[in-house]
Amino acid sequence: MTTAIAQDTITLTINGKTVTAASGKTILQVCRDSGIYVPTLCYDERLEAYGGCRLCLVEVKGQGRPLSSCTTPIREGMEVTTDSDRITRLRKTVLELLLSNHPNDCMLCEKAGACTLQELVYMYGVRYDNYYGEMWNLPKKDDNPFISYDPNKCVLCGRCVNICQNVVMKGTIDMTGRGFYSKPDTAFGKPLTPDICVFCGQCVSACPVGALTEKQARGKGRVGSVERVRTTCTYCGTGCNFYLNVNKGKIVKVTSDYAAPVNKGNLCVKGRFGYDFIQHPDRITKPLIRREGVTDTSPEVLKDPMAVFREAEWDEALDLVASKFMELKNKYGPDSVGGFSSSRCTNEENYLFAKWVRVALNTNNVDNCARV
Amino acid sequence: MAGLATSLGAGAASNSLEQIKDADVLFIFGSNTTEGHPIVSLHVNAAIRNGARIIIGDPRRIDLVKFSDVWLNLRPGSNIALLHGLIHIILRDGLQNDEFIKNRTEGFDELREAVKKYTPQYTQQITGVSVDKLEKAARLYAKAKNAMILYGLGVTEHHTGTENVMAIANLAFTCGHIGRPSTGIMALRGQNNVQGASDMGPAPNVYTGYQYVSKPEVREKFERAWDVKLPTIAGLKSVEMFDRAIEGTFKGLFTMGADTAHTDPNINHIWKAFDALEFFVVCDIFHTHTTRFADVILPGASFAEKDGTFTNGERRVQRVRKAIEPLAGMAEWQVLQELSKRMGFEMNYTHPSEIMDEIASLTPNYGGISYERIEKQGIQWPCPTKDHPGTTTLYELQFNRPSGKALFVAVEHAGSGELPNTEYPYVLITGRRLQHYNNGSMTRRVRGIMELSPEETIEINHADATRLNIAHGEKVRVSSRRGEIYVKAEVTQRSQAGNVFLAFHFEDALTNILTSGVRDPIAGTPEYKACAVRIDKL
Ligand code: SF4
Ligand code: SF4
Ligand code: SF4
Ligand code: FES
Secondary structure, eight states: OOOOOOOOEEEEEETTEEEEEETTOBHHHHHHHTTOOOOOSSOOTTSOOOOOSOOSEEEETTOSSOEETTTOBOOTTOEEESOOHHHHHHHHHHHHHHHHTSOSOTTTOTTTTSOHHHHHHHHHTOOGGGOOOOOOOOOOBOOSSSEEEOGGGOOOOOHHHHHHHHTSOOOOEEEESOGGGOEEEEGGGOOOOTTTOOOOOHHHHHOSSSSEEEGGGTTSOOGGGOEEEEEEOSSSTTOOEEEEEEETTEEEEEEEOTTOTTTTTOOOHHHHHTTGGGGOTTOOOSOEEEOTTOOOOSGGGGGOGGGTEEEOOHHHHHHHHHHHHHHHHHHHOGGGEEEEEOTTSOHHHHHHHHHHIIIIIOSOOEEEGGGO | OHHHHHHHSSOSOSSOGGGGGGOSEEEEESOOHHHHSHHHHHHHHHHHHTTOEEEEEOSSOOGGGGGOSEEEOOOTTOHHHHHHHHHHHHHHTTOSOHHHHHHHEEOHHHHHHHHTTOOHHHHHHHHOOOHHHHHHHHHHHHHOSSEEEEEOHHHHSSTTHHHHHHHHHHHHHHHTOOSBTTBEEEEOOSSTTHHHHHHTOOSSSBOGGGOBTTOHHHHHHHHHHHTSOOOOSOOOOHHHHHHHHHHTOOOEEEEESOOHHHHSSSHHHHHHHHHHOSEEEEEESSOOTTGGGOSEEEEOOOGGGOOEEEEOTTSEEEEEOOOSOOTTSOOHHHHHHHHHHHTTOOOOOSSHHHHHHHHHHHOGGGTTOOTTTTSSSOEESOOOSTTOOOOSSSOSSOOSSTTSSEEOOOOOOOOOSSOOOSSSOEEEEEEOOTTOOTTOTTGGGOHHHHHHOOSOEEEEEHHHHHHHTOOTTOEEEEEETTEEEEEEEEEESSSOTTEEEEEOOOSSSOGGGTSOOOBOTTTOOBOOSOEEEEEEEO
16 A cells, blocks of 8 residues: 655665666565565565564674565665665564464464464574464454454454555444454454454454464365466446456355456455355256246246246257247348346357347347346 | 436446445435445445444435435435435535536436525425435535435335436535445445346347447347347336236246246236236246236246356446356356257357457447456446446546537426325335345345345334334234235334335235336436335234
């Protein structure tokens, strides 16, 4: 959310390499733009940098102490080093501290494989048993349809609170409690309900660890076992992008596409959690033909559609549709038939549908529901 | 969208959504953005955090009202009076952008005449909005550096919907608030691909890209590409098809993906039409009120089962990608192709990307679009050539009308098609709720969503509830001249006294039994936003 105001450019060096970037950017942003890796935990592109985790430390020549790259703006002639013995030592200490109050639960954790803490601990070779401290043992919370919260896994990065307050502007959750016991929660620890929470799941998408996870997806496949397919939401016309997570032919979860031009990883309750319908048992999966002699069209039909329709193979159904339309067209003329398509369908389908009406029915009697 | 087409020459949002955050004034009109377009509302939030001033025009106390500087709480159906009242004040105080009016518009004198009578007092009388609020809103909007108007279905779903949009355009032109980044008019429309469906030309008078069927050179281009002789006169609008079905002259209909028997207003009329058809084919993914009239139901494929594109509300053409195989074995593009073959017209696409290539070759605005180019990120049309980057801001240099200038249209306040009376004393506004979507066939099948929002409720103001002796949560009868439904009451300050609100997401509480068949005669859009009802205690 940082907006570069001044347009002039600045030249600096990072790890000895000369880089030019727009002024107003932070060291971290410039590193990322130039493909230089700097570890982060509390940084989220959608948020103003918070500067709380101290993992993104870098050395800047002439500065006695390392600086957090996510909050430090670039300056002309700056000489930045992203790795040094001192920085590695400091980062390790941060990680050791975090591990000291973190359950050893990666085996069963939904986030394993996509967890920033797990990744960094692996990268820096921090051992689990190096540091003993008091551990939280707080109850897990999932008394709502979509969001599971395990406060014991929280690393206090503040991203969930920050995004709920400043991007969603709901303020549903905040840092509660003091000192060692401070953690994100709702006021008075109340369950998430529609009057306080819009269930957008932005908090879940911001959490770098397994503290906030998608409840419906539990046990259905972690990052290593799913295929992620980037697509566009089927609900409203905003056009949010996201990843459908597919495990053995089943859609098990939706995850954020942080590079999406419109939504930058944010979604609403429908986009993020509204995928159950796709493989719902109510789906019509075979062509259906009205049974001979059955004329009922009343709302009763919905109670038992199979009393009114029978299953058919595609060939039979398509032959019937084709011959019926040909018959009507020949008998009453092309103006007696037509088609109605919808904004639910893709561009390609709408195009083909209109083409089919114009070409095969030979009429311009084609409309769509976009008036609505 | 006919309104914008007349005023500007094109019926699409003028800017990209990304630009909302840099506007200094946002006028949000007839859009409960927080619920209808939640992610657009995050862009609005960003603007608020950047210090933007907010004007809300809505009969309901929607969530965004709490962040607003002025809430124009107009009576349903008084949009034109409100907008022309604002223009009146702007002209009275000399806050208009004379240079813009002179260089880039036509028809200003007529407009100046038309708004004369909309004095603040007269406007207050019609709209119910206080003079103070009108004065404040007019000044905020007129003095903005970059002002954007975001309007929703609360503007278009009236029988004067087209004129309402023209009045919005009049306001923007008066102040020159269009044609620059973060300055313009954004239409927030209902469904995911309404922009794309409009662009693709399943419409009685145009082919893709709004190219007229009646123009011989256009028709010949399509005849060459499709290798057939095409009909020369425009076809029937859907409403006309339904009317003629009842008359007995329209016999066969194929509906793809629309649940008209649930979502259209005055559905009893639609049900009669579907009953009268000799042959009715419906393609859908679930049984709906529409499929129950079908002779043949063809299974549809959900968005997860096919490749394709959707065009969003900012004209961005984006990829839809197949994640699983179609549950019924075929997606719609394959079904249409099979059907066409059986009727003697070969279609042999092996992948939807080839269909897009054909669209691009026939549609100037989509000329540069291909799956390859939009693989990483969607492109906003107009994108005429393969090396064109797409267009984020429309009308920077000229408008799409033949003269290149925008047109002021001197529309008049006409009110709603159906007004409350003693028998039906309340105005029913219909709309959407955050958790649900349209006929609800998808969202009602998401367990968690049903836990959050299990049934329809009618929003009614405290004052009205007290008068009717109705308690929060009590079941009531809502009836109009066309029918009745039974729902629980949600007693609230959101709806103002005299207005009630219903969504239309449930199968057993069919809101559209109540809504009127009055339509916007120009666009054909139904008047969902105002009909007269009565509420009875049971
Ligand atoms: S789901 Fe959205 S509103 Fe609810 S707590 Fe998370 S970020 Fe806040
Ligand atoms: S719950 Fe997750 S996002 Fe929130 S503070 Fe803890 S670790 Fe950070
Ligand atoms: S995620 Fe929500 S806001 Fe985004 S396109 Fe889907 S329904 Fe619309
Ligand atoms: S990422 Fe910079 S301090 Fe956390």
